[in-house]
Amino acid sequence: MPDLDFSSVRVVEVSRTYGRRRALAKVSLEAPAGRVLGLFGPNGAGKSTLLNILATLLSPSTGQVHYGEYTSADAGDALRASIGVLGHDLFLYPDLTAAENLAFFGQLYGVRDINARVAEALSLARLTDRADDRAGGFSRGLRQRLALERALLHTPRLVLLDEPFTGLDDASAHILIGRLKTLAADGAIVIMATHDFDTAETLVDDAVCVDRGRVHPIPPGAGTLRERYRRVLQEIA
């Protein structure tokens, strides 16, 4: 289990500016444990900024993020041990093998019984037979699978994913959906930014639209996720 336990993430009136450009404007949302929250929106809408703030890589200009009863300022390293991030860039060293990449990050996160955990992660990524191959030689899909297991190696409470389906074939995407559903069922908080509505349809429990730095809920109801998202975009236009 992670070092720091919390059962929800609450974003309260968070704004973030880069110089004079406002990336997020008074965003508030809550993501409870056991559910998958989807962030949808056009390019440059603020999804990655929000994920970076949740990951503690960025500080909000105003507002706060509460991880249960903690904030990033309170919890520090222990909080980072409870967060797993799969970025758009995959955070893998191309000159290290698949097993070495996992072992390196596993050591930094203090994962116990590291060899067994790495073997299990390779198996879940279906890369056991490529364990000693350099990650730089993998296709995007294989690297994506490896990067996902790297992000989940330390069993994080909060899982943040930026475009996790990029480069995955149908079979791999379905396996990833199953993996994320299992994580949520085991009590993880999963927050995912994606443009892949069809794949996300079967995965997300809650969805929000991020547009020009503001967050608008996509209510459940009639129609597909894509149709509901478009309705929200029309309403806020």
Add this chain to the structure above:
Amino acid sequence: MTPGFFRTAWIVARKDLVVEARSRELVYTTVFFAVAVVLIFSFSFVVDAKPLTDAAAGILWVALAFSGTLALGRTFERERQSETLKALLLAPVDRSALYLGKLIGMLAIMSMVVAVVVPLVVVLFRVSLDGVFWHLLALLVTGGLGFAGVGTLFGAMLNRSQSRDVLLPVVLYPLTVPVMIAGVSGTAALLTAEPNLPRAEVWLSMLVLFDAVFLTLALWVFDAVMAE
């Protein structure tokens, strides 16, 4: 349980050394560059088989500074390729330990440059290391530590800047002027017909002081400067 400070630094340094052992890119390029610098200067400063007085010390340190800058830029470029520096910053470890790990990796590369360049300077500039070897080694270790210590901090800071290749030397050279002055002056005191060991020791103590100040400062501010 996350690793302690020195264990974290070792994990990061070992990773850098494994990556370098695979590619050998930094060692080959920096050593080749340093050798080229020494050879080019030797054509100018060795006339009729007689080298100019004190030229060897300056050329040795210029070669180390230029090749060190090359290595610094490239080592952080590697961390940019897949945004792995971001992944390091996400890890639940003391960020100062990440700095120390990167610094150890840089020092290993610079040691290899020193191991090639010093014998080359000795041969081309006809200097003797009799009785001064340990003093020279101490100057190179402390000078290299000061240069790499400042360079590693700014290399990490400038990693996200688009003009990082230009900015790194622009920021690094003025800040390491004390290292260069102490290194060149101390080495010049050693590489003469009549070595002046006490004078070299004065410059050595200046380098130790510089290292103590800048390494403390770098370890202290690294977390803050990498925060955003």
